[in-house]
Amino acid sequence: MLSARSLLVRGMLVGLAAGAAAFLFASVFGEGPIGQAIGVEAAHAAGHSHGESGEHELVSRTVQSTLGLGTATLVYGVALGGLFALAFAVAYGRIGRFGARATAALVALGGFLTVAFVPSLKYPANPPATGNPDTLGQRTGMYFLMIVIAVAVGLLAVSFGRWLHPRLGGWNATILAAVGFVAVIAVVQTALPTISEVPDGFPALVLWDFRLASLGTQLVTWATLGLLFGALTERRLRVRTVLAAEPAASV
Amino acid sequence: MADVSLPTPAVVPAPAAVPLRQILPWAVFGALLAAVLLYFVGVEQGVLSVFAGETVHEFVHDGRHLLGFPCH
Numbered sequence: 341m342l343s344a345r346s347l348l349v350r351g352m353l354v355g356l357a358a359g360a361a362a363f364l365f366a367s368v369f370g371e372g373p374i375g376q377a378i379g380v381e382a383a384h385a386a387g388h389s390h391g392e393s394g395e396h397e398l399v400s401r402t403v404q405s406t407l408g409l410g411t412a413t414l415v416y417g418v419a420l421g422g423l424f425a426l427a428f429a430v431a432y433g434r435i436g437r438f439g440a441r442a443t444a445a446l447v448a449l450g451g452f453l454t455v456a457f458v459p460s461l462k463y464p465a466n467p468p469a470t471g472n473p474d475t476l477g478q479r480t481g482m483y484f485l486m487i488v489i490a491v492a493v494g495l496l497a498v499s500f501g502r503w504l505h506p507r508l509g510g511w512n513a514t515i516l517a518a519v520g521f522v523a524v525i526a527v528v529q530t531a532l533p534t535i536s537e538v539p540d541g542f543p544a545l546v547l548w549d550f551r552l553a554s555l556g557t558q559l560v561t562w563a564t565l566g567l568l569f570g571a572l573t574e575r576r577l578r579v580r581t582v583l584a585a586e587p588a589a590s591v
Numbered sequence: 592m593a594d595v596s597l598p599t600p601a602v603v604p605a606p607a608a609v610p611l612r613q614i615l616p617w618a619v620f621g622a623l624l625a626a627v628l629l630y631f632v633g634v635e636q637g638v639l640s641v642f643a644g645e646t647v648h649e650f651v652h653d654g655r656h657l658l659g660f661p662c663h
Contacts, residue, residue, distance in 0.1 A: 341607050344617040351621075370657040399649040412632050412654020419628035422621040426614065433608030440606070456659065465659035468652075479661035480638045554657050 342432065342440075342573070347425045350572060351565075355421015358564035359414035365560045366413060366553065371405050373467055373550035380542060381469030417561060424451060424565050428573075435498065436510070440577055441570035448566020450498070454490040456558035462486050462529045465554035467547065470538045479535055489528055497521035633660040 378401070399408060424447065432443045463483045471479070501517030508516065538547060633655060635641060636648035648655070648663075655662050 342609050344609055344614040347609070348617050348621050366654070366657045371653065374653055374656060398644075398646050399652070404649065404652050408650045409653040409657070412651040412658065415628050415651075416632050416654065416658055419625040419632070422625045426618045426621050429609045429614045429617075430611070433606035437605060443606070460659055463661070465656065466662070468656060468662070471661065471663055473663045476661060476663060477638045480634065483659075483661050550656075554659050557657050558659065 342429070342577070344426075344429050347429045347573070348422055351421040351423075351425020351428070351569060352418050353421070354565055354569045354572065355417040355419070355424070356414060357417070357568055358421060358561045359417020361564045362417060362557050362561040363410045363413040366409060366557045367405075369556055370550070370553035371409070373546050373553055374405070375401075376543070376546045377467035377469050377550065380546065384469075384539075413557075413561075417565075420451075420561065421565055421569075424448065424569065427451065428569065435502070436505075440573040444570030444573060445566045448562045448569075450494055451565075452559060452562035454494040455487055456562065457555070458490040458525055459483060459486040460551075460555060460558075462532060463535060464551050466538070467550040470542060470547070472537045475535070475537065482532065482535065486529075486532065490525065493521055493524050493528070496524075633658070637662065 427450075428444055428447050431447050432438075432440065435443065435446065438446065463479070463486055497517045497520055500520055501513045504513035504516055507513070630639075631647060632651050636645055637660075652662070
């Protein structure tokens with residue numbers, strides 16, 4: 341049997357790898373749009389400084405885009421990896437006859453959809469120079485509320501699907517549960533207040549590139565978590581099965 | 592198990608769930624740790640501040656934007 345402690349440790353280590361992968365992706369695809377957005381901000385000479393002004397440079401752009409970004413993605417990866425491993429520990433053996441690899445992939449898919457993708461549909465990531473500092477409190481609250489709702493509705497959809505399973509079979513139960521998830525999320529997202537703060541004249545292409553890079557960073561993080569964690573856990577289980585089988589065979 | 596006529600499974604046997612009682616203490620520990628880490632990457636020196644100033648915010652600035660956290 342798997343132990344919760346070793347799963348948690350493995351999750352946090354795999355999270356480190358996921359953070360590294362996210363850093364690579366974000367460096368290649370995310371830093372361009374961030375630089376362009378800061379360029380737009382500097383051209384309009386408005387508000388918040390990002391260290392480029394030189395007057396009170398707390399952290400230089402070079403450090404922000406390398407060491408700072410790397411630290412953020414690694415710490416984020418470790419935290420997410422730990423939570424992912426705990427979700428895996430609960431899901432394994434409880435969501436059907438899926439092995440470790442498939443369970444990890446499904447948990448990662450669920451995590452990406454509910455923690456990253458669905459919240460980003462309503463409250464997408466914003467590049468520098470597009471937010472109003474006065475509404476930060478409201479935006480932060482709404483963003484985390486959206487994540488909590490998406491995760492809760494996702495868990496409800498899974499138990500709904502499990503409940504339908506004996507009646508309708510796996511295929512139809514999964515489709516109905518997914519439709520239910522989309523319907524409830526659609527209602528919630530329509531009801532929640534819209535935040536529209538991107539200033540007029542901000543280049544649409546920069547916004548699009550940034551948001552795509554942000555979503556890509558999340559996808560890379562969750563995919564690395566799910567696939568690497570699943571592969572390592574499956575290998576561990578195989579080794580243990582072989583070890584358990586060997587003494588009997590040698591008798 | 593002892594019946595040798597049964598084909599031996601080539602893959603991992605049916606998944607054995609980890610007892611929730613065993614997960615719980617690690618879940619509390621892991622969730623607290625993750626909350627602290629996520630707080631410093633995502634929120635510190637935004638809506639809430641443990642340390643005064645803007646240095647933590649500015650250091651993780653690019654990551655905070657790209658990971659989708661609301662930012663100034």
